[in-house]
Amino acid sequence: MSALVEVRDLVKHFPITKGIVFQKRVGAVQAVDGVSFDIEPGETLGIVGETGCGKSTTARLIMRLLEPTSGRVSFEGEDITQLKGSRLKAVRREMQMIFQDPYSSLNPRKTIGSIIGEPFAIHGLEKGEGERKRAVQELMETVGLNPEHYNRYPHEFSGGQRQRIGVARALALKPKLLIADEPVSALDVSIQAQVLNLLRDLQREFGLTVVFIAHDLSVVRHMCDRVAVMYLGKIVEIGPGDALYGFPRHPYTGALLSAVPVADPSHHGQERRLLSGDVPSPANPPSACRFHTRCPKAQELCSTREPLLEEMDSGTRAACHFPLTREEVGEIGVRSAG
Amino acid sequence: MSTAEPLLRVEDLRVEFHTEDGVVHAVDGISYEIQRGRTLGIVGESGSGKSVAALTTLGLTRAQGAHVSGRILFEGRDLVALSDEELRSVRGNDIAMVFQDPLSALHPFFKVGAQLIEAVVAHQDVSKAQARARAVELLGLVGIPDPARRVDEFPHEFSGGMRQRAMIAMALANEPKLLIADEPTTALDVTVQAQILALMERLQRELGMAIVIITHDLGVVAELADDIAVMYAGRIVETTSAELLFDRPEHPYTWGLLKSLPKLEGSREEPLVPISGTPPSLINRPTGCHFHPRCPYSQPEHTRIDPKLEPVLGEPRHQVACLLESELRGRLWQELRAGRTPLEALAAVGPDGPSEAVS
Numbered sequence: 001m002s003a004l005v006e007v008r009d010l011v012k013h014f015p016i017t018k019g020i021v022f023q024k025r026v027g028a029v030q031a032v033d034g035v036s037f038d039i040e041p042g043e044t045l046g047i048v049g050e051t052g053c054g055k056s057t058t059a060r061l062i063m064r065l066l067e068p069t070s071g072r073v074s075f076e077g078e079d080i081t082q083l084k085g086s087r088l089k090a091v092r093r094e095m096q097m098i099f100q101d102p103y104s105s106l107n108p109r110k111t112i113g114s115i116i117g118e119p120f121a122i123h124g125l126e127k128g129e130g131e132r133k134r135a136v137q138e139l140m141e142t143v144g145l146n147p148e149h150y151n152r153y154p155h156e157f158s159g160g161q162r163q164r165i166g167v168a169r170a171l172a173l174k175p176k177l178l179i180a181d182e183p184v185s186a187l188d189v190s191i192q193a194q195v196l197n198l199l200r201d202l203q204r205e206f207g208l209t210v211v212f213i214a215h216d217l218s219v220v221r222h223m224c225d226r227v228a229v230m231y232l233g234k235i236v237e238i239g240p241g242d243a244l245y246g247f248p249r250h251p252y253t254g255a256l257l258s259a260v261p262v263a264d265p266s267h268h269g270q271e272r273r274l275l276s277g278d279v280p281s282p283a284n285p286p287s288a289c290r291f292h293t294r295c296p297k298a299q300e301l302c303s304t305r306e307p308l309l310e311e312m313d314s315g316t317r318a319a320c321h322f323p324l325t326r327e328e329v330g331e332i333g334v335r336s337a338g
Numbered sequence: 339m340s341t342a343e344p345l346l347r348v349e350d351l352r353v354e355f356h357t358e359d360g361v362v363h364a365v366d367g368i369s370y371e372i373q374r375g376r377t378l379g380i381v382g383e384s385g386s387g388k389s390v391a392a393l394t395t396l397g398l399t400r401a402q403g404a405h406v407s408g409r410i411l412f413e414g415r416d417l418v419a420l421s422d423e424e425l426r427s428v429r430g431n432d433i434a435m436v437f438q439d440p441l442s443a444l445h446p447f448f449k450v451g452a453q454l455i456e457a458v459v460a461h462q463d464v465s466k467a468q469a470r471a472r473a474v475e476l477l478g479l480v481g482i483p484d485p486a487r488r489v490d491e492f493p494h495e496f497s498g499g500m501r502q503r504a505m506i507a508m509a510l511a512n513e514p515k516l517l518i519a520d521e522p523t524t525a526l527d528v529t530v531q532a533q534i535l536a537l538m539e540r541l542q543r544e545l546g547m548a549i550v551i552i553t554h555d556l557g558v559v560a561e562l563a564d565d566i567a568v569m570y571a572g573r574i575v576e577t578t579s580a581e582l583l584f585d586r587p588e589h590p591y592t593w594g595l596l597k598s599l600p601k602l603e604g605s606r607e608e609p610l611v612p613i614s615g616t617p618p619s620l621i622n623r624p625t626g627c628h629f630h631p632r633c634p635y636s637q638p639e640h641t642r643i644d645p646k647l648e649p650v651l652g653e654p655r656h657q658v659a660c661l662l663e664s665e666l667r668g669r670l671w672q673e674l675r676a677g678r679t680p681l682e683a684l685a686a687v688g689p690d691g692p693s694e695a696v697s
Contacts (some may be wrong), residue, residue, distance in 0.1 A: 027373055032645055044446055050527035050528065050529065066461075116687075158616045160616065161616075188384055188554060188617070189556070189599065190383060190594055190595065190598050190613035190617075191612070192598065192612075193597075193600075193612035193613075194612040196600065197609060197610055202631040214384070218599065219527065219600050219603060221600060221602055221606060222600035222606050222610065223600075228670075243607070245602065245603075256528060256529060258532075259529045259531065260557065260602055261533035261535070261555065261557030261560065261561045262560060263557045263560045263584065263596065263599055264560055265560045265584055266580050266584075272532070272536075273530045273531075274529070274532050274533055274536055276533075276534070278497040278500070278530065279497075279527075280500055334601060336602045336603045
């Protein structure tokens, strides 16, 4: 089976400029710096990482909402990084996005009906008024909204309902790929579960391929078949969720998993090893392995030679010269490890 | 322990805001207490009144025209009855607060050190040099590297985690007996969150202060709290020790929260069971039990009868406001815990299920 999306050596550097009239380039924020992975049809790929690790930039590059500095994104075997005009539009129809903030991602001046129906207009699928209304109301029903609310405005809906509107809009054109960027992080716990269940049901129903971006590791675990962990613009570990959560090999994956607060006080007081310091600036990332400044296992090699993603016997691929052992995973207190 | 006078005792606290749309019953008769050196977690969703209750403790809702009734006894003194002037000597001194968003809680124009010094001199009679030395000491205490240099930096030069550390340093300036932390880690990344939680735990051990932590995150309270109060629509619906709350929760809303959480471990095939519907408006609250429109187990009379927060049989410190019978609740939770959905659980408890128990 060939991959739906192939990402190869994707790089995005945002220039840092100085001066107002004569702008001089003084550096670059290396938001995404050489990322490669495949997305198989029908799977859910999770991308996790902390603020500024490049996960949202990666999503926007796949959608071509941003132009990559270098590298390639193929969709169904076709390189989309050079596409223009109607060809690009045709590909975009196959990929849709759900955004984090259900408040700012809906136009407050438009009715729900026209928000959800807009993709039809954009892609020249303008149907007659009645047909369009029927299509939109069907979508509203699919995502659990009351179709009678067709003429209401976004402010009349709660956060969870607004996120459903965003999902309906994304599904309007029956895309193959759905990219969800932190779709539930603005929602309350009880509402979050409603939207997660909806996404999982829709994925099964429509056979969607999903890229699920989140900082909440429990949510990603629940939603995703495979998970990629990013740190400062690079993938440090990628693999099946069970393998990655059960036996993380990259020390950063281990640190993330041990930092998750678990809703079970019997874990209280359990030994944990915390990372010290903060994530370094992506404008000036550490040399070689970018994690070496915070890594408890770092040695000299880590600051001189960059580790590449390598196959681990535990089922994931990790970019580390000195991957974690079973004992170490126990020592740092990874709660998901079996 | 029960004989000791609690550090803070809140009695039937009510906070209302009169707005054009009607009266917002933000906090609707909550009572709780906290002993010295202990940690109370207040959990709830947005709009449950948890932040308003905390802000009112420090008189910070007075400027919003809040109508406050009930008593907030801090070391026996009723804070509700204090004048603004008297309250100012308590606030930041005996009781300090840490806010969710450190970027907007720190003043961007002033150096971090200057803001810390201000907190010190507001309550202590010390020289400028002494206050500055204290500021450096405080930054060191909360784990800011090179505090003597960082004290002269501006908030924008600090990372998110460091700003939250600076906020905590400021709160600790006068060695408060009670620290109120309102979503202290919500804006932070998970590794930084773990650092801040560990810091709060260490400081509590070293300084012996009591902590009230307000959060929507059940994981965070499980890490930090000794006792937990769950709030819904302005009321405490369940309160008990952290162990019991996660082991034997009694309120259907608490069950809903626990079953909505995706797990880090175990099977991902087990579906999440969300709570249906949305939290109610605090202006037009549902009649009877405020949770009844979202409760899968509610009965017709639950729309009329307002449940009181009452001890669970045999456990005076475990209180719940629910109209279901205690024994039935126990069986329902066993079913839910075994992975059944609310409907399956109802069917499983069978003939003496709620529909019969009613008549």
